[in-house]
Amino acid sequence: MPVRLYNTLTQKIEDFVPATPGKVKLYVCGITTYDLAHAGHGRTYTTFDVLVRFLRARGYTVEHCQNVTDVDDKIVKRAKERGEHPLELSRRMDELAREHLRAIGCLEPTVMPRVSTTIDGIIEFTQALIEKGHAYVAETPLGKDVYYSVRSFPGYGKLSRRNLDELRAGASERLAEGATDVKKDPLDFALWKAVGPDAFGFDSPWGKGRPGWHIECSAMAFKELGEQIDIHGGGMDLVFPHHENEIAQSEARTGKPFARYWMHGGFLEIDSEKMAKSLGNFVTIKDVLEKNDPEAYRYFILGTHYRGPLSFDVTKHPDGRVTFPGLDEAERRMDYLYATRDALVALAGDIEPGMPNILQGQAKIVAEAKEKVLEALDRDLNTPVALSVLAELGKAANEIVSQAAKMKKDPAKYEAVRKLAASAVRALADACAPLGLMQASSEDYWARTKERRLRLRGLDAATIDAKVAERSEARKAKDFSRADAIRKELTDLGVEIFDAGETSTWKIGI
RNA sequence: GGUGCGGUAGCCAAGUGGUUAGGCAACGGUUUGCAAAACCGUCAUACACGGGUUCGAAUCCCGUCCGCACCUCCA
Numbered sequence: 001m002p003v004r005l006y007n008t009l010t011q012k013i014e015d016f017v018p019a020t021p022g023k024v025k026l027y028v029c030g031i032t033t034y035d036l037a038h039a040g041h042g043r044t045y046t047t048f049d050v051l052v053r054f055l056r057a058r059g060y061t062v063e064h065c066q067n068v069t070d071v072d073d074k075i076v077k078r079a080k081e082r083g084e085h086p087l088e089l090s091r092r093m094d095e096l097a098r099e100h101l102r103a104i105g106c107l108e109p110t111v112m113p114r115v116s117t118t119i120d121g122i123i124e125f126t127q128a129l130i131e132k133g134h135a136y137v138a139e140t141p142l143g144k145d146v147y148y149s150v151r152s153f154p155g156y157g158k159l160s161r162r163n164l165d166e167l168r169a170g171a172s173e174r175l176a177e178g179a180t181d182v183k184k185d186p187l188d189f190a191l192w193k194a195v196g197p198d199a200f201g202f203d204s205p206w207g208k209g210r211p212g213w214h215i216e217c218s219a220m221a222f223k224e225l226g227e228q229i230d231i232h233g234g235g236m237d238l239v240f241p242h243h244e245n246e247i248a249q250s251e252a253r254t255g256k257p258f259a260r261y262w263m264h265g266g267f268l269e270i271d272s273e274k275m276a277k278s279l280g281n282f283v284t285i286k287d288v289l290e291k292n293d294p295e296a297y298r299y300f301i302l303g304t305h306y307r308g309p310l311s312f313d314v315t316k317h318p319d320g321r322v323t324f325p326g327l328d329e330a331e332r333r334m335d336y337l338y339a340t341r342d343a344l345v346a347l348a349g350d351i352e353p354g355m356p357n358i359l360q361g362q363a364k365i366v367a368e369a370k371e372k373v374l375e376a377l378d379r380d381l382n383t384p385v386a387l388s389v390l391a392e393l394g395k396a397a398n399e400i401v402s403q404a405a406k407m408k409k410d411p412a413k414y415e416a417v418r419k420l421a422a423s424a425v426r427a428l429a430d431a432c433a434p435l436g437l438m439q440a441s442s443e444d445y446w447a448r449t450k451e452r453r454l455r456l457r458g459l460d461a462a463t464i465d466a467k468v469a470e471r472s473e474a475r476k477a478k479d480f481s482r483a484d485a486i487r488k489e490l491t492d493l494g495v496e497i498f499d500a501g502e503t504s505t506w507k508i509g510i
Numbered sequence: 511g512g513u514g515c516g517g518u519a520g521c522c523a524a525g526u527g528g529u530u531a532g533g534c535a536a537c538g539g540u541u542u543g544c545a546a547a548a549c550c551g552u553c554a555u556a557c558a559c560g561g562g563u564u565c566g567a568a569u570c571c572c573g574u575c576c577g578c579a580c581c582u583c584c585a
Contacts, residue, residue: 028585032583037585038585074583160514160580161512161514162581235584236585237580237584237585238585240580240581267515267585269579272578273579277583304522304523308515309515309578309579311522330533333533376524382524384523384531388523391532392531395548398547484545496546497545498545499544
């Protein structure tokens, strides 16, 4: 079955066929770097990260271009407030965003162009549009602006299904509020805006100014990927006007279809409202990472189809603690997956994987897991179904481990079940790979979660170790009431105890 | 008003004409000194509402209701 993706342009799920067989050119609109990246950004970039990992797992070579908007009015404004150079503020925020996205498992895009280093391309693109009659220069008190003439492009509105007359009604009202009317049509949008001689800007044939928001993406995609790309992605809020304008610019210049497929991710919501910087209801990725494991966040995101809304719940406890219940639940699932893998590895040791004729129900699940995950992703990135495959595999794996304990007396059987366990380890890795899950070593995963959970609960490991040791002594002496009392005490602190024979281990609950 | 995205069992969430999605919670069982974890079972003939098409509809058609977003900067 081919890869199928929903295309906003046609409103249909279509077979994915890139322009060049085996090669995918992907452009994803990046972040405007004036503040920390929030959990909604994280959702979008995680979605496209899974798309990239998945397409690669399906054998495609993916060129993933994600821009950095480092020249923008918001950046200039924020920088001014802080007495910082705009590009310096942007560089700092970009570094943090990269760090946070890397932490949640997003692979570095192949290319990351910046506005500030693409000014030549933007100017060239703007000039081309002027020459072709799609853009015009307008005089303003600050100098010369360049606007795109929306009426010059017949296909305007085809992505967002809007027609110019309906749009004009809204735009005229806004203009009435005292804006200077230098545009020929209220819907025309800026390609280049003049700034005063003292403001942050770049020299151009039209004087000092800054590029408009939409032209930069057209120019960067053109420069890095060429005239036509396979997939263009971003959040749903970019459909209009940003992506509509990109189409108008790029197709007016080249005369060719810009992107074959347009993909848009749904919103992350808090209290049923879109999480947004402008609404002030956002939780940053940094906030998330302080409370939960990065893979728990990814698991949480993948639990809902990328086009639907995803509710990010925040619970404020009576004691003042703030938690994210959805992420907590996801983190328990990650604990489960890592614990499952640990048990498999402990059983398999370094035996070679194989598919012996044993535990056939489980063996079938192990054999099919990888392909089932890929098949789920074939269907417009159905990550919830992919996670259900992981759940099925986890169950089978744990069953293999518990059945193995009963086979120890029969060396031939035991070796066979160990081979199956080794296959399950491989299957788990293969099934997780396109999702970007279970990327840590067990050692790292348990260490980082332990450290974080101890910190959140204000506990320290040495105290717990001492209590657990004391309890072990009590158990050895068959003083079970003493042992149970200590366990109760620890449980109340959020510490879970696991007895295995005479020894006990512990972990902090989520 | 226009354009989209949603409304599925206690909760989260797949499915888009007939065949067990999955997870969480709860309860019962196997296991355990007792637990926990793990596994098995139950909850589950649920699909916003009203009509219609069909042998058969959560799924298609018509009409409503509700939530959210975009139409100005937004992933």
